[in-house]
Amino acid sequence: MTGARKQIRAIRTCWHLVRHPLARHQAPLSKAQDRPPGMGEGCSRRVFLMASGILLLAAAVRVGFWASRKPYWFADSSMYLEASLVLEPPWDRPLGYPAFISLAASVTDSLDSVVLAQHLLALLSAAMLFRIARRRLGMSPPASLLLLVAVALSPRSVLYAQYILSETVFSFLVIAFLVVISAGGPPTVRRVALAGTLLAATASVRLVGLSLVPLGVAWVLLRKARTRLFVAYLLTFGLPLVSYCGLYQAKHGEFSLASFDGWSLFGLVSRFFDCGALRESPTKSILCKHPRIYAEGRSGDFFMWSGDSPAWDLANKVGGPVRANAELRSVSWQTIAAFPGAYLAAVAEEIAQFAGNLDSPPGSERFYWF
Secondary structure, three states: OHHHHHHHHHHHHHHHHHHOHHHHHOOOOOOOOOOOOOOOHHHHHHHHHHHHHHHHHHHHHHHHHHHHOOOEOOHHHHHHHHHHHHOOOOOOOOOHHHHHHHHHHHHHOOOHHHHHHHHHHHHHHHHHHHHHHHHHOOOOHHHHHHHHHHHHOOHHHHHHHHEOOOHHHHHHHHHHHHHHHHOOOOOOHHHHHHHHHHHHHHHHHOHHHHHHHHHHHHHHHHOOOOHHHHHHHHHHHHHHHHHHHHHHHHHHOOOOOOOOHHHHHHHHHHHHOOHHHOOOOHHHHHHOOOHHHHHOOOOHHHHHHOOOOHHHHHHHHHOOHHHHHHHHHHHHHHHHHHOHHHHHHHHHHHHHHHHHOOOOOOOOOHHHOO
C-alpha cells in the first residue's frame, strides 16, 4: 500500500510540473518542508519514459517516411555522390560527407541505407538536445519534452534527413561536440580527445565547423586544464585536418581544406560589384569584359556555378577553379573596401532571407537557401 501511495504522489508531482512549468525554477525548497513528495526519482523515471515514447513515435514516423520514398535529391547531391565514388577531395568542399555516404551505402549497396542512417542520427541529435536541456540548462520536464517533440518530429528535420545533403550529419556532430564539452566535471584526456575528434569531423563535413574551435579552446582553458590536456585537444582536431590539407594539396596543389571562400564571397558581392572599384589587373580585364552583366540582377548562384559567369571565364583562363579562388577573393575584398555599407546590407539581406525561408516547400531552391 505504501508503494502505491508513493506512485500516486510521484504522478501528482509530474502533473504539477506539467501544469506549472515555472515551479522548477522557484527558490529551492527545504528537505523537510515544502518539497512536493515524489519530486525526485519517481518523476525523473516518468519523464524518461515519456521521452522514450516520443523517440519511439518519431522513429516509427521516420521509418515509415523512409520506406515510402526514395532518397531526395538536390543539385549538391550529385557533387557529394561523385566524390563518394572516388573518395578524392573535391575542390570546393571537404570530403567528410562523401566519406559518410560511401560508408553508409556499403551496408546495402544503395543510398537507402544512407538516408536511414541520417534519420538515426537525427533521432540521436534530438535525444542529446533533450539531455542538454534537462541536465545542463535545467529546463522543466514539460519544456524539455516539448523541445524533444519539436526536434524529433519536426517535418523539416524529417525532410532534411531524406535528402542526400550534409545538414543532418553536420548537426549531429555539432550537438555531440556540445554534449561533450557541457558535461559536468573537469576535462579529462578522454573527453578532450573526443571533443577534438568530433571537432575535426565537424569541420571535415562543413568548413563552418571551424567556428567551434575557439569554443573548445575556451572550454579547456577556463577549466584550468593541464597542459597535456590542451595539447591533446590540439592534436586530436589538428592532426586530422592538417593531414587532409596535405591530401588536398596533392590533388589540387594548394594546402587547404577547400578552395571556395573566394567564390562564395564573389557571389555575395556580385549584387553591388563595380568594375571601377578594382585595381588594373588581368583579372579585372576578364571579369569586366561585359560589365553590364552585374546590373542585370542575377543571383549569386549564377556567378558561382553558371558556365556563362565571368568567374568561370576567369577559371578557364587561369587554370581551374582552385587558382581562380584567390583572384576572386582579392577582387571581392577590393569591392567590399569600396562599398562597406553595401556589403553590410547584403549580409543583412541574406540573414533576413534565411529567416524568411524556414517555411519554404521542400524541393524548392528557397527550401535549401543558406
